[in-house]
Amino acid sequence: MPSVPSVAAGIPRPAVSASRAPAGEIDLASTSGASPPAGRPPFDAAPRTLRVALLGHGRVGRALCDLVSSRGDGLERAAGVRLRIVSVLVRDADRRRTGVPDGARVTGDAESVLAEPADVAVEALGGLEPAATLVDGFLARGTHVVTANKLLLAERGAALARTAAASGAALRCEASVAAGVPLFSVLERSLRTTRIASVAAVLNGTSNFVLSRIARGATFASALDEARRLGLAEADSSLDVRGSDAAHKLRVLSLALSGRELAARELDVRGIEGVRTADCARAAALGRRLRPVAWARLDGGSPHGWVAPAAVPETHSLASVEGAHSGVLLRGDTVEDVFLAGPGAGPVPTAASIVDDLVAIALGARGNPFPAAGSAEPGTRAARRPASRWLLSFAPAGRPSAEDVLAFLAGAGISFRQIRELDEPEGPVFAGLASECPPDAIERAGAGLRTVGAVREWTAFRAVDLRS
Ligand SMILES: NC(=O)c1ccc[n+]([C@@H]2O[C@H](COP(=O)([O-])OP(=O)(O)OC[C@H]3O[C@@H](n4cnc5c(N)ncnc54)[C@H](OP(=O)(O)O)[C@@H]3O)[C@@H](O)[C@H]2O)c1
Numbered sequence: 500m501p502s503v504p505s506v507a508a509g510i511p512r513p514a515v516s517a518s519r520a521p522a523g524e525i526d527l528a529s530t531s532g533a534s535p536p537a538g539r540p541p542f543d544a545a546p547r548t549l550r551v552a553l554l555g556h557g558r559v560g561r562a563l564c565d566l567v568s569s570r571g572d573g574l575e576r577a578a579g580v581r582l583r584i585v586s587v588l589v590r591d592a593d594r595r596r597t598g599v600p601d602g603a604r605v606t607g608d609a610e611s612v613l614a615e616p617a618d619v620a621v622e623a624l625g626g627l628e629p630a631a632t633l634v635d636g637f638l639a640r641g642t643h644v645v646t647a648n649k650l651l652l653a654e655r656g657a658a659l660a661r662t663a664a665a666s667g668a669a670l671r672c673e674a675s676v677a678a679g680v681p682l683f684s685v686l687e688r689s690l691r692t693t694r695i696a697s698v699a700a701v702l703n704g705t706s707n708f709v710l711s712r713i714a715r716g717a718t719f720a721s722a723l724d725e726a727r728r729l730g731l732a733e734a735d736s737s738l739d740v741r742g743s744d745a746a747h748k749l750r751v752l753s754l755a756l757s758g759r760e761l762a763a764r765e766l767d768v769r770g771i772e773g774v775r776t777a778d779c780a781r782a783a784a785l786g787r788r789l790r791p792v793a794w795a796r797l798d799g800g801s802p803h804g805w806v807a808p809a810a811v812p813e814t815h816s817l818a819s820v821e822g823a824h825s826g827v828l829l830r831g832d833t834v835e836d837v838f839l840a841g842p843g844a845g846p847v848p849t850a851a852s853i854v855d856d857l858v859a860i861a862l863g864a865r866g867n868p869f870p871a872a873g874s875a876e877p878g879t880r881a882a883r884r885p886a887s888r889w890l891l892s893f894a895p896a897g898r899p900s901a902e903d904v905l906a907f908l909a910g911a912g913i914s915f916r917q918i919r920e921l922d923e924p925e926g927p928v929f930a931g932l933a934s935e936c937p938p939d940a941i942e943r944a945g946a947g948l949r950t951v952g953a954v955r956e957w958t959a960f961r962a963v964d965l966r967s
Contacts, residue, residue: 679848
C-alpha cells in the first residue's frame with residue numbers, strides 16, 4: 500500500500516498497517532504505485548470519487564458544502580478528485596437548511612451515518628462528545644477521518660491515532676490548528692530530521708483580531724462583537740478570548756511535534772479579556788506589540804508552556820501576524836526558525852483546509868500527525884506555570900515614590916532592562932521590560948504594592964524575546 504509518511508520531527512514513525520477499503524465503489528487504498536502528492540493531477544484520467552459523510556452542518560460544514568459545490572468541477576480538473584457528500588449529520592434534522600448538496604441525506608441519527616458506506620468522515624461537530632465516539636467508530640472500521648476539532652485532538656488525539664494506526668485509516672486535521680495555514684502538510688514532508696525545541700505561535704485568529712482592533716482604539720466588547728459579526732469567533736466565543744482554544748491547539752501541536760501529550764495543567768492560560776488600548780500603547784512605547792501568544796518548550800524534561808496576551812518585539816515574526824491571521828514559529832535543532840502564517844479563523848479557510856485533506860486522502864495519503872502518540876502519557880506530572888520575561892507597568896500613587904517602587908521590585912527579584920516614564924491622561928506611568936521570573940513572583944509583587952497603596956495601577960503581561 501502506498502503510504503505517505505506521517506508528520507514527525509526527528510521521531511521514528513510507527514508502521515501503518517495495510518488499510519481495508521470501506522465497502523463502496525472505489526478502493527482508494529489500493530491504487531497502485533507511489534501516490535502523487537496532494538494537489539498534483541494524477542496521471543490516470545478517471546477522477547477518483549470520495550464519498551464523504553459530513554458530521555455537522557454549522558458554519559464549517561456549510562462552508563465545506565459551498566466549496567464542494569462551487570469548486571468541485573475545478574477540483575476534479577486540477578486534482579482528479581470528485582468529492583461527493585453522501586450524508587450530513589446534524590442535531591436538528593427537521594430544521595430547513597440551504598446548501599445541502601443534492602443527493603445528501605440529512606439526519607440526526609449518528610448510528611445510521613456510521614453504518615452508511617463512506618470513504619471518509621469529516622467531523623465538524625465540535626465538542627468532545629459525540630465527536631470522539633463517532634470519530635473512533637469511523638477509524639476503527641477503516642474509514643478515513645478529517646477533523647477540524649482541536650478540543651477532540653487535544654483530549655483524545657493520542658488514542659484516536661492508535662485506533663487509526665490499527666485499522667490503517669488516515670486521520671488528518673489540517674484545519675484544527677491555524678485553520679487556513681498548511682502546517683501539517685509542511686510537517687508531513689519536511690523538517691524530518693529536526694527536533695523541535697520550542698514553538699511560539701499566534702493560534703487564535705479571533706483573539707488576534709480583537710487585540711488588533713483594541714490597539715487601534717476599540718474596546719474589548721466592540722472588537723469581539725465585530726469578530727462575531729464576521730463569523731470569526733467560535734460558537735462559544737469565551738473559548739477564544741479566555742485562551743482555551745489556543746491551549747487546545749498548542750496541545751495538538753505538542754503531540755504532533757514531539758509525540759508527547761501536554762496536559763491542560765502543564766499550560767498556564769490567561770485570556771485577552773481586560774486588555775485596553777493603553778496597554779497596547781505602552782507596549783508600543785517599548786518597541787513591542789501585544790499578541791495572543793501560545794508558547795511551549797518541547798525538548799528536555801516534560802513539555803510545558805503558556806498561553807497569554809504577550810509583548811513581542813516589533814521585529815519578531817509574530818508581530819507581523821495581523822488581524823484574524825495565525826502564525827507558528829518553530830525552533831528546531833537542525834534548522835533555526837521556520838515560520839508559517841496565514842488565515843487563522845473563519846469557516847472558509849477552515850473548509851479549504853478540509854478539502855486539502857480530502858484530496859490528499861483521495862490521492863493515497865495515509866497515516867496520522869501523531870506518530871509517537873501515547874509513548875509518554877502526562878500521567879501525574881505536576882502543574883506548571885513557566886517563568887518568562889514581563890512587560891510591567893505601574894502608576895505610582897505618589898508616596899512612596901517611583902524609585903521606592905522600583906527598589907521594592909528589585910528586592911522581590913524583579914529588575915528591568917529597559918524602563919520608560921510615559922505621560923498619560925491620568926498621570927505618569929512607568930512601563931518596562933522586566934527580567935525573567937515566574938508568574939507567582941510577579942503576582943505577589945503586584946499584590947504587595949497594591950496592599951500598601953504604593954501604586955494606583957499595576958499591569959503585567961508576559962514578554963517574548965527574539966530568542967525565546
Ligand atoms: N468556525 C470556525 O471558523 C472554525 C475554524 C476552525 C475550526 N473550527 C472547528 O470546527 C468545528 C465546527 O465548528 P462550527 O463553527 O461549524 O460549529 P457550529 O456552527 O456550532 O456547527 C456545529 C454543527 O454540528 C451539529 N451538531 C452539534 N452537536 C451535535 C450532535 N450532538 N449531534 C449531531 N449534530 C451535532 C450542529 O447541528 P445543528 O445544525 O442541528 O445545530 C451543527 O450543524 C469545531 O470543532 C470548531 O472548533 C471552526
